[in-house]
Amino acid sequence: MTARTDPLVPGQRPSPPPVHSEATRYLCVAAHTDERFAERVLDEVLGDELRAVAPSVGFDVSPVLRHCLVARHRRRRRDLRLLVFGGLAVLLAPLWTLLVIGAMRVGTSLTPFRPTRERMLGPLLGMIVVALSALVLLIQFHLVTVVESSPAGWLVGRPWLALPAGIAAFLALAIHLHGTRWLLLTRLRRDRFLATAPDEVSLPSRYADRLAAVDEAQHGNVTVYGGYVPFVGHGTPVAGWSFALPIRPAEHVTGLSRPEPAPFTVLELIDHVRGRLASLDAGLGADRLAGLTLEDRVFVGGHLLTGDHRLLPDQERAPRQRFTPEEIRQVAANPQGAARHYLCALVPSWGAEVVAGTFLHFSTDGKLLYLECARTVLEPPRWAYHEVDRLTDWMSARQLVQMLAVATDRLVPTAVGAAGRLLTDLGHALRHRARQARLRRLAREDLGYDHGARVGVRELATGTDYHNYFQVLDAAKHLKVVERHVLAAIVDFLDERGLDTAEFRSRQTMILNQGIVQTGGLSVVGNQAVGSGARAEQHGQPPPAGGGERPRPV
Template sequence: MLLALLVVVGSPWVQRLLFDYYLDHHTWLFSDEKTAMFVRATFMPSWQYSPRYYDGVHHLVAADLMTLLLFAGIVLLPSRLPARVPRWLRCVLGGVLASVLVNLLLWAAPDLVDPDAADWRFSGEVLGPLVRSALVFGLAVGLLLALLTAGAGRNGRTARRHVRPQGHGLVAPQERGRIGMQTVPTTVQRPMPVGSAPGDVTRYLCAAAYTDEGFADRVVEEVLADEAGAVAPSPGVDLKAVVDHCLNAREIRHRRDLHLTGAFVLLALTAPLWLVLAMVLLNITRSAGVRPSLAVRGRTHPERRALVKTGITAGFAVLLAFYIGAVVSSVPMPAFVSWLFGAYLAGVPAALAALCALAFAYATVVRHDLGIDRLLRTTLTRGTFGRMRSARPGRPRPQWIADRIAAVAEAQEGNVTVYSGYTPWIGYSETRSKWLLTVPLLPADDPVGTKARPAAPRPFTVTELVGHVRERLQAAAAHGAAGDTAEAGAGALGSLVVEDRIFVNGTTVKGDERFAGTSRRTPAVRLSAETVEQIMLRPTGTARHCLAVHVPLWGGDVVPSVLLHFATTGRTLHLHIDVHVLGPVHGAYHSVDRLRGDLTPEARRGLLMDALGHTGRALFGAPFRVRRHASLDARHRRRTVDELKAMRQDPLYDHGARVSIREMALSPEYHNYFQVVDADEITLMVERHTLAAMREFLDSHGYDTADFRAQQQTILNQGVIQQGGTSIIGNQAIGTGATATQNLPQQSGAAAPSPAGGSTT
């Protein structure tokens, strides 16, 4: 719609009216620079079809190409700006940048459109009005584009409803399924593969290393290169395998980027401004074969004619490139500007360099994508992943990388979580629900202390209680694995994992001998049983013990976790329960499950078309990625020096983990309704078995459990929810001798109650 409006405003008929207005009021506009600036801004989208307005056809073509370049910049630049910038701001910046660049091009080479405007070239008097007019036009177009696309972001995405727990009290079991990451999709969703076999989530993350460049970079830059930071736990994930594949994927991409950098340098040295034109030609070629599929229940591959259309469009792009080179070379310009525009030697070297660079870049990207597709099919499908779980390094790795990989593997088997910041539950996702149970430790025969006790109850320690709860949960898991119970969801308990885990803040481990690791840079990842018991018996400070219970479901794609913290204060027993659910990883990471057998001709056509879509991004980003990859060791050395200095100088140096590999890949929505159901069943079963084990333990030690049972009943009663209808509760009498009188409202008609309590009919 915006392009149609610009085409209309820039048409010869509308421009003639604007130009006549400008001539009629030229004297007044000359004295009012602000108004003149707005009027001149309306001339920017001008285009013509007749050469009589210009001195030759080549000037007409050059002017229309500038207008086309302006339109292309307005459409393409906003999508090329960083995604973290708000949409409306990207639209405004894209419009302003496109307008300013086109006017700067006109200022640098005015001979392209008007041979009589040679005096404009690099004129300071002309530059000011041109830039101001460009800013006005770009700002207006950008704001209009932002308004027209304001609803696209909301309508094109899946709406999600997040319901978070209020306060710190008890949460109704029926409501827990709505808390956290559960989503309510409002758009049609395509079928998505889901995990089913053990280890699927590790396989998905390993595949993500090759299909998502950002994920692999984050794992290496934020986890592997952070030698001073602890490694966050990732239940159900083989972290070492994921890190190995991320390093291997970066090496493969680096080899591709080296070739692309060569093509980029060739074009930049031949004609720098042809880099922009090359992007336009590539987008024109790509858009020719794109036809949105009407299928909403599955994915389709492009037909053969899509490749034919793309090839024909590429041929026209070749002819257009040589024609543009010839037109630009016909305009006299200084040597430096001629090099920028590639106007020397009739523009042939610039056109050839652009076409060769694009062809080579496309071939390189296709070869890389075919290699990744072959690697995924042969090593990362469900049937092949077990044979080669870790990637084989292509070249020897630096020693610090090998040491860090060993530290990651050690942390995976550890029982300590060193966290950073306020929340200790890194690696387990956000808290889905939590509640506190407080039980007074009174003798079983005297809950209120009014009678003499014949014997004191047997004292116990938190260690004994935790051991009893652990045994009860492990027994329930064994029964579920053997199929000895018909309880809903009990079969999944066969994969239940119960472990003691210590949570400690990263700013408090310095100087604490309990957390002194083998390396002077990172704290210990595993504590002895004696140290864990000491922390369990004295829960003070920032180091706390939790009995961590988690069950990998759906191939580890959904992991409900229940963290149990037991403590005694005087004659009171406390139980803190935190429920977490790691949801599935991003749906795009599941795409490896779509690969079945060898690459078919239809799938190959789809790969060829997809390669066109990201060739430009890969080509223009290659030099920066190559530079960053080459500087990894140097940046790591500088960071290590600074971190060691901070360790010596800062007594509150933070060793805590700040990111979790598993949470990096967390999807904003579930992929199947029953993933939520299964997670709820598991957490409810773990909670119920935990409470039953506590009741058994207290009963066997001679403690009163009346208050404990009442709190259990309160938890169950919290789940009574009425939806719709009318509920009338009469007067209630509570206590000995209390009475209640019920007054019934008078009703008329057949529904009126009789004195006997029945109907009058």
């Protein structure tokens, strides 16, 4: 059976990532409220200019990157102020400053004094205790008579001069927190979302070319992945299925002539399944999947690009991430190389916070038809990022106390680490060009250099839990609806061509029923257990590294 020559879908382009989706907004929030997330994003996407970009699933990565750069700039200004005021306090009164730091660490570590949204008294008492401790230490040092010319005079110093420096450091951190709140309130709350980063910060020129390349690459139809799992950027893999089906004529009534089965190609099967799934977006009823995105995507390992001038024309540059329809057709019809074609069905829900992905791969040698269905679920961003939607236009006394308590709680660790962060950032900025030159040299000398994306930005922001019960159910429903229609489309396709479907129908029944097993008072749905003393185990699919236990729709 030979492949036909017309492309899969002429001129097909994947739908552009939603700039104003809830997922985009929460990732922009994460840039300003989660320093670790912001730095990891910048390192993964901008730190290596030879690395491919993971696909943007349900969000737009460009505004997220710009917000991360703005957040880094704001944190540098904060750290610089803390370094100046903190260093001044240490120079003026080293011993007093160290004792106050110790008192603050003890005072803020007590559970009743921790800043919370629900209680105002605890944080208020915590700040009072810290202030009184500093005042008592100041008075004690003032009463102690120390000869300034003695060796210990410099150690005591002048605490009454160091106190204003300490207060200035506290105010600098509090002002930074208030500025973050104002930015979230005016630009990132649901009713005021502006995807563009604030104009007050000029982005570093060294990132201009990379930002433009990333913006183009996220719209591509080729995923160049690093590591083992190809579906980088699409979330956590969940149970799928695959099998090989013999291609033979259908059985007919004895005595009647058996008609020759109509030949077919893999491309025809892909088109047929795509057409069936496309009807789900425009259809009516329980099976309608609003927002369903269908795209032909090619996956290839980042260390397997050498010699493929379609994707890597220059070893010292990032790979291309867009194939023409003709190139996609060639990969789909001949899946023997490193590049593999998948028909991707992505169903977003909850403002694209949850995305259920189904990846279909078909191939044949004329005697066997190989069918594969891989599935992923992109879980919602961490719950802490949703706090932005609780911000009010005015700041109540409770919220003010909470913000000041947070400043008190974070002052010591933030100020102590300021010098190290500034030196690290300075080193990265000075060594940026040298680092890129070193990476280009490594790529030139190593033909197996891995250009693949290691992790998606969405995956860096994913929490370990769903936010409510219905998010799990919606993801499971979308996977099941797509699966049912895929199986039905394959049966129809084989029947229309006079091919035997008995074995496939048996496997279809097994696939559709494998997710539900009733045992007494315990129901097991896929790898989820519901009931008294419930427990579900899944074999053959290892849990994702670094993630906690979570329900997974199957």
